[in-house]
Amino acid sequence: MSWFTILGMAAITFINRYAFFAQWLRFQPNKQMIRFLSFSSYAILTAIWTPIVFHFDPAQGFSYAGMDYLIATSLAVLMAVLKASSIIIVIVSTIVFFVLRFLIFV
């Protein structure tokens, strides 16, 4: 099962990379399609991280993973908006997260 998933993912990423290198391919995407695709990473990456921090339950409504998640996420967002380099954002906010998680909100 895991092997099947891994090999399938490998095939998909390779096809997306190779797609327009194929010489037989005559298809040229139009400007609209390129513009649509240009939003894909922002949309998907956001869709992945938000449910890590915020939860929704049909019966109980909204909640969040914990104060440690909430504070460290806010810090990461603030740093990113202020255009800190991504490696600094990840290191600083993760350190703050671990300090909160294991030293303060134990």
Added chain:
Amino acid sequence: MQQSKKDPKLLSKQEAPKHEVSVVVFLRALLDVMPLSIAVIPWGILTGAIAIQIGLTPWQSQMMSLLVFAGAAQLSGMTLMAGSASPWSIFGTTFVISSRHLLYSITFRQHVSSLSLSWRVAIAFVLTDEMFAVSQTHTQRTGKFSAFYALIVGFGFYAVWNLATLVGILAGEYFDNIGALGLDFAIAATFIAMTFDKIRQWPIALTMLVSGIASILLKPYFADSYIVIAGLLGMFVGYFASSGKSPKNQNDELKGKNL
């Protein structure tokens, strides 16, 4: 005599491949990609450690980085695997998230379409955000695309990514209770860092708002496919938000630029 000596040289020059294979280009390529390679090390380690945490074997974890070689796709695929999603929903997410490579593929098409199959396959295999960025910069600087340069940038980055994954796998094997650490926060931090710097462009801000909220709301109902559905919703919103400019507004913008 001189004439006949010169002729073969001229011929060989004309037939020389478009990609200059030289030590100088090789070193230059490795040097140019080095800052990005160093920056990706923590993410490689994280990817290896999370792979172990969600129950992949060390071999599977390493093969993921060796074959899939796409950080965001690997992290999201593993997030779904941990929630025991079906392979098909993982494939859907992988396709949408790696569809940005189609853009790179389109851009490189003009440069690589005359190369042999093995060159095209090799360059496609190591085509990442980082390789694309470094290679495009090189093309702009030198005025022409170098396939050899692109290949070395790509494989240099590939080597570092896989070594970092190996370190993460060993760390994941070493620490027993890696699940309690809260490594999933690092995924959130990574993706925030990769997206929020463009929040000032309002179509992107709308895209993120819609896909973020939709994803939280849809997760209880579509455990398999919430990422793809929320992502596509956000992409549509961003697309329509960026197309709503009237000709008049565009003229105003142009005037502003000229001033």
